[in-house]
Amino acid sequence: MTGRERAVPRVVLHPHRPRGIRAELARLEHDGEIELVVAQDSDEVAAALADGADILASFRWEERYLQPSLRWVASISAGFEQYPLAELERNGVALTTASGVNAIAVAEHAMALLLGCVRRLDAAVMSQADRRWERHGPRLELHGSTMVVAGIGAIGERVAELATGFGMRVLGVKRDPDDYDGCAQRVVGPEELVTVCREADVLVNALPGGEQTKGLISTAVFDALDGGWLISVGRGSVVDEPSLVEALEDGRIRGAGLDVFAGEPLDEGSPLWALPGVLMTAHVGGLSPNYGRRWVELFRRNLAALTGRQPWTNRVT
Amino acid sequence: MTGRERAVPRVVLHPHRPRGIRAELARLEHDGEIELVVAQDSDEVAAALADGADILASFRWEERYLQPSLRWVASISAGFEQYPLAELERNGVALTTASGVNAIAVAEHAMALLLGCVRRLDAAVMSQADRRWERHGPRLELHGSTMVVAGIGAIGERVAELATGFGMRVLGVKRDPDDYDGCAQRVVGPEELVTVCREADVLVNALPGGEQTKGLISTAVFDALDGGWLISVGRGSVVDEPSLVEALEDGRIRGAGLDVFAGEPLDEGSPLWALPGVLMTAHVGGLSPNYGRRWVELFRRNLAALTGRQPWTNRVT
Numbered sequence: 122m123t124g125r126e127r128a129v130p131r132v133v134l135h136p137h138r139p140r141g142i143r144a145e146l147a148r149l150e151h152d153g154e155i156e157l158v159v160a161q162d163s164d165e166v167a168a169a170l171a172d173g174a175d176i177l178a179s180f181r182w183e184e185r186y187l188q189p190s191l192r193w194v195a196s197i198s199a200g201f202e203q204y205p206l207a208e209l210e211r212n213g214v215a216l217t218t219a220s221g222v223n224a225i226a227v228a229e230h231a232m233a234l235l236l237g238c239v240r241r242l243d244a245a246v247m248s249q250a251d252r253r254w255e256r257h258g259p260r261l262e263l264h265g266s267t268m269v270v271a272g273i274g275a276i277g278e279r280v281a282e283l284a285t286g287f288g289m290r291v292l293g294v295k296r297d298p299d300d301y302d303g304c305a306q307r308v309v310g311p312e313e314l315v316t317v318c319r320e321a322d323v324l325v326n327a328l329p330g331g332e333q334t335k336g337l338i339s340t341a342v343f344d345a346l347d348g349g350w351l352i353s354v355g356r357g358s359v360v361d362e363p364s365l366v367e368a369l370e371d372g373r374i375r376g377a378g379l380d381v382f383a384g385e386p387l388d389e390g391s392p393l394w395a396l397p398g399v400l401m402t403a404h405v406g407g408l409s410p411n412y413g414r415r416w417v418e419l420f421r422r423n424l425a426a427l428t429g430r431q432p433w434t435n436r437v438t
Numbered sequence: 439m440t441g442r443e444r445a446v447p448r449v450v451l452h453p454h455r456p457r458g459i460r461a462e463l464a465r466l467e468h469d470g471e472i473e474l475v476v477a478q479d480s481d482e483v484a485a486a487l488a489d490g491a492d493i494l495a496s497f498r499w500e501e502r503y504l505q506p507s508l509r510w511v512a513s514i515s516a517g518f519e520q521y522p523l524a525e526l527e528r529n530g531v532a533l534t535t536a537s538g539v540n541a542i543a544v545a546e547h548a549m550a551l552l553l554g555c556v557r558r559l560d561a562a563v564m565s566q567a568d569r570r571w572e573r574h575g576p577r578l579e580l581h582g583s584t585m586v587v588a589g590i591g592a593i594g595e596r597v598a599e600l601a602t603g604f605g606m607r608v609l610g611v612k613r614d615p616d617d618y619d620g621c622a623q624r625v626v627g628p629e630e631l632v633t634v635c636r637e638a639d640v641l642v643n644a645l646p647g648g649e650q651t652k653g654l655i656s657t658a659v660f661d662a663l664d665g666g667w668l669i670s671v672g673r674g675s676v677v678d679e680p681s682l683v684e685a686l687e688d689g690r691i692r693g694a695g696l697d698v699f700a701g702e703p704l705d706e707g708s709p710l711w712a713l714p715g716v717l718m719t720a721h722v723g724g725l726s727p728n729y730g731r732r733w734v735e736l737f738r739r740n741l742a743a744l745t746g747r748q749p750w751t752n753r754v755t
Contacts, residue, residue, distance in 0.1 A: 233553035246563040254703035286603025386571035
């Protein structure tokens with residue numbers, strides 16, 4: 122029996138997935154909305170697809186997943202660099218991303234890194250570990266300071282909202298600034314990134330990866346930031362790391378809160394690990410106890426789209 | 439020449455003071471609003487007051503400071519336990535506190551501690567120190583969670599505003615809940631503290647010290663918090679530390695972000711230093727690069743009050 126004849130679509134869930142998604146999809150199966158195959162490894166994914174599964178929920182891709190029954194790839198990632206877009210298109214397979222699902226979590230993480238840097242939690246944690254009562258005073262008050270958000274999509278906008286709540290002035294950088302309808306005071310195009318950074322105490326990288334953004338945050342930006350901070354939660358490739366190291370070493374920027382890196386895991390030899398003013402986390406911004414629930418909410422909306430009952434969200438092909 | 443005959447009041451500034459106040463007062467002197475004596479030690483404070491200074495800017499007090507020329511003590515602290523209120527009253531000396539001046543800074547620190555705890559920056563800093571790429575996932579998303587703010591004065595209200603910006607539901611505890619006019623969804627009296635904590639993911643201690651609040655946050659509160667977090671930025675005496683240690687040890691609460699303690703500096707032997715889930719700072723919440731500017735703004739308003747040109751702010755005696 123193929124997917125097109127079956128009453129409910131059969132979903133195969135890739136083993137490499139964030140916590141929570143399995144339980145939430147199991148609830149949809151229990152409610153009779155889907156039939157769920159929880160794959161233990163990639164071979165089981167391929168087998169289930171060869172056996173007529175309609176939908177792949179995954180953030181990994183392999184050539185052999187493209188089977189005749191496959192109608193929709195519901196990606197668990199915000200990006201889609203890993204998918205063969207033209208081939209999916211040619212085979213009539215829909216691809217949707219999880220863009221926006223992690224916006225709240227990443228934005229909270231960006232604020233955690235920013236507050237951690239300026240209120241010196243890194244120094245506090247080290248003092249605590251040695252039972253030393255040492256008063257590390259704050260380096261910046263957010264209230265009244267200026268933040269530039271580079272990349273003001275779902276994540277960047279949420280960061281802008283939170284920063285506005287702290288009384289920060291927020292400026293945004295966006296490919297099409299004229300489209301903007303959010304809470305930032307002013308939004309400019311990428312060609313003005315350096316100009317707005319001259320006004321900034323804090324620059325937040327919330328940009329996606331790709332050739333267009335690669336190394337965009339580099340020496341000229343750090344010169345302009347002069348004494349400010351970088352918070353990086355978008356894609357690591359946006360930041361030119363050798364320039365960042367130089368800017369931290371010579372004090373052009375006072376600190377950096379980094380969750381993403383050009384190469385991950387970050388190389389053990391990178392100077393970033395030990396530079397004063399650097400607070401880093403291992404790409405955890407998008408993790409959230411609510412991720413599974415939010416992703417499956419989006420999945421349900423697109424399940425309705427698959428049967429023509431409502432428009433698609435985040436559809437790429 | 440006594441103060442009452444002089445054209446501008448003479449201010450003596452105590453040597454123990456936050457950074458920034460001296461420079462801001464020097465500007466007032468430059469503008470001819472005051473005459474400034476910057477004391478190098480307590481003897482110089484006493485001498486300047488014996489020599490006819492009108493105003494003492496200080497957060498310390500000594501008996502010998504009470505001289506006939508003293509008209510106003512502009513305290514640099516939010517509390518006023520250190521002053522002999524009846525004696526100042528009897529001698530017609532005004533006392534004003536700095537209540538509210540540090541509200542923005544303390545509230546930002548409270549959010550730093552909260553985000554640091556739930557997004558596990560303590561674990562991240564230790565991993566970074568060892569150059570280990572370890573992914574410490576968050577324990578709570580603020581969005582959609584519930585915060586109880588105990589003590590919803592200037593600091594508590596600012597915390598409530600910031601938490602509301604994160605999409606938290608905020609409940610408040612206040613001596614006179616009927617007086618409340620702020621952003622918390624519901625405010626109850628102290629007798630309902632335990633009841634509201636049953637709904638809370640996070641309890642923020644923003645209460646002042648004193649007999650009425652001593653040990654208020656104790657076993658019954660931790661039982662009610664069940665799996666939540668404590669953030670303590672008010673007075674340390676409000677939290678019963680042995681109960682806190684027990685609640686952390688047996689997992690009734692998942693963590694604590696602590697800036698204030700029953701005794702400061704915290705005793706080197708306290709179990710709090712090393713308990714998992716504890717993120718601590720050494721009473722730095724009120725520190726801010728903007729403290730001097732804000733305090734002197736308040737000082738200027740009260741300088742106008744001293745000459746009857748406007749009402750007093752934060753006047754105690």
